[in-house]
Amino acid sequence: MPINVEEVAGLEPALNEIRRRTAELVNEEILPVEDELGWMLRGYAADAAEKERHRRRAIALKEEIKAKVADAGLWAPHLPTEYGGMGLDFLSLAYMHEVLAYATGASELFGVAAPNAGNASVLAKYGTPEQKERFLIPLVEGEMESGFSMTEPETAGSDPRSLKAEALRQGDEWVINGHKWFTSNGIAADFFIVMCRGNDPSGELGPAGQMVQIIVPTATKGVKILRGVGIFGHEHSDHCEVLYENVRVPVENTLGLVGQGHQAAQDRLGAGRVYHCMNSVGQMWRAFDLMVERALTREVHGGLLKDKQFIQGFIADSYMDLQSARLMTVAAAEKVARGDPEARTAISAIKVFVPAAFARVVDRAIQVWGGAGVTNDLPLSRMFLTARVLRIADGPDEVHRILVAKNLIHRYESDRPLDFAS
Numbered sequence: 572m573p574i575n576v577e578e579v580a581g582l583e584p585a586l587n588e589i590r591r592r593t594a595e596l597v598n599e600e601i602l603p604v605e606d607e608l609g610w611m612l613r614g615y616a617a618d619a620a621e622k623e624r625h626r627r628r629a630i631a632l633k634e635e636i637k638a639k640v641a642d643a644g645l646w647a648p649h650l651p652t653e654y655g656g657m658g659l660d661f662l663s664l665a666y667m668h669e670v671l672a673y674a675t676g677a678s679e680l681f682g683v684a685a686p687n688a689g690n691a692s693v694l695a696k697y698g699t700p701e702q703k704e705r706f707l708i709p710l711v712e713g714e715m716e717s718g719f720s721m722t723e724p725e726t727a728g729s730d731p732r733s734l735k736a737e738a739l740r741q742g743d744e745w746v747i748n749g750h751k752w753f754t755s756n757g758i759a760a761d762f763f764i765v766m767c768r769g770n771d772p773s774g775e776l777g778p779a780g781q782m783v784q785i786i787v788p789t790a791t792k793g794v795k796i797l798r799g800v801g802i803f804g805h806e807h808s809d810h811c812e813v814l815y816e817n818v819r820v821p822v823e824n825t826l827g828l829v830g831q832g833h834q835a836a837q838d839r840l841g842a843g844r845v846y847h848c849m850n851s852v853g854q855m856w857r858a859f860d861l862m863v864e865r866a867l868t869r870e871v872h873g874g875l876l877k878d879k880q881f882i883q884g885f886i887a888d889s890y891m892d893l894q895s896a897r898l899m900t901v902a903a904a905e906k907v908a909r910g911d912p913e914a915r916t917a918i919s920a921i922k923v924f925v926p927a928a929f930a931r932v933v934d935r936a937i938q939v940w941g942g943a944g945v946t947n948d949l950p951l952s953r954m955f956l957t958a959r960v961l962r963i964a965d966g967p968d969e970v971h972r973i974l975v976a977k978n979l980i981h982r983y984e985s986d987r988p989l990d991f992a993s
């Protein structure tokens with residue numbers, strides 16, 4: 572079923588037009604070939620030559636669609652126009668994400684897939700002209716791939732102050748030693764942005780122990796990709812375990828200043844969380860449409876599923892989950908867009924609420940589809956895993972709940988009780 576995008580009352584005409592054009596691409600160019608794009612793992616012929624033929628077809632199709640996205644002026648919407656993007660403002664981007672995410676994996680085709688999109692935004696904000704020339708432009712043009720390497724197996728990712736990887740300055744170079752994992756897109760990446768604890772004995776680049784992000788080309792001696800960590804029963808993934816052993820890169824590869832590492836990570840994750848949530852809304856929308864589509868046509872025990880009250884309950888509850896998740900996310904995006912200091916609370920709240928609502932909706936859609944729901948013939952099983960991961964990645968639920976509670980308690984202690992309408 573295609574996504575039904577109608578004009579949103581109160582939105583600027585230009586933004587309604589972007590949603591309409593995005594939906595047109597999703598409906599006409601992506602959905603009809605979705606199962607040929609390599610995302611659905613349909614288990615085609617076991618024959619190696621046949622598999623290779625499908626792989627090549629998927630690559631060619633992706634390139635064709637990306638060219639159409641670029642022709643429609645919708646490529647890399649998050650980046651300023653000077654770097655080949657659309658230069659969309661925060662809110663417009665959020666509205667676009669919910670539409671493009673209707674097709675699983677479409678963010679790659681619009682040039683906004685993680686981690687490349689976040690890396691590109693950080694490079695655009697903190698990069699030197701040389702870094703932009705060497706890393707940002709090829710990244711936007713699809714000539715390069717990248718990863719973001721922060722999480723470590725030996726330290727708690729939910730407490731980034733515990734991070735151990737060290738960058739020791741020796742002359743004009745950083746010497747990096749560290750052990751990371753869950754560096755997504757690690758197999759394909761040409762460079763990583765690595766979060767380290769800086770140590771410049773000269774003190775010129777700041778006191779020791781402060782966080783710094785450093786650009787490390789993956790071909791640098793000492794960068795060892797140990798494995799693509801298997802997840803959810805799959806043997807491999809592109810979430811890599813990486814060892815950095817005496818990796819030397821020039822000091823010019825410092826991204827921003829020593830001491831700005833956390834801020835740069837926050838810039839990336841704060842905005843990223845809103846986009847992830849709007850993506851989740853787009854996927855919930857698809858799951859909802861699939862659920863209703865099946866309910867309208869599947870005959871069981873002498874009647875259509877749509878006439879069974881259990882199924883009607885699934886539809887009603889999913890509508891409520893979807894509406895509440897979407898409205899909370901739009902409200903959070905509006906707070907970010909107008910620079911409201913309460914935006915942090917709103918972002919943490921959606922980071923907990925939306926993935927949970929997403930999981931509930933997909934779970935019901937799977938149930939309505941029966942056995943077909945868990946197959947790779949439908950995007951539902953993939954969505955189910957995505958929803959589960961989102962409760963951990965970019966900060967686990969507990970950390971965000973604590974932040975929401977702390978901020979709210981602080982308000983009340985400061986005699987500023989909430990006005991829920993603002």
Ligand SMILES: Cc1cc2nc3c(=O)[nH]c(=O)nc-3n(C[C@H](O)[C@H](O)[C@H](O)COP(=O)(O)OP(=O)(O)OC[C@H]3O[C@@H](n4cnc5c(N)ncnc54)[C@H](O)[C@@H]3O)c2cc1C
Binds near residue numbers: 723752960969
């Ligand atoms: C599929 C996937 C892709 C990822 N991609 C990337 C990537 O590209 N780059 C990258 O750097 N990282 C990536 N990550 C890592 C992710 O950001 C971390 O897994 C996450 O931040 C949690 O860190 P941790 O795994 O070390 O868990 P820990 O910090 O060890 O936390 C474990 C659990 O402890 C609980 N907990 C934590 N703090 C508290 C508290 N204060 N009170 C109560 N309970 C608490 C939570 O339930 C939490 O889940 C990815 C993770 C996944 C699963």
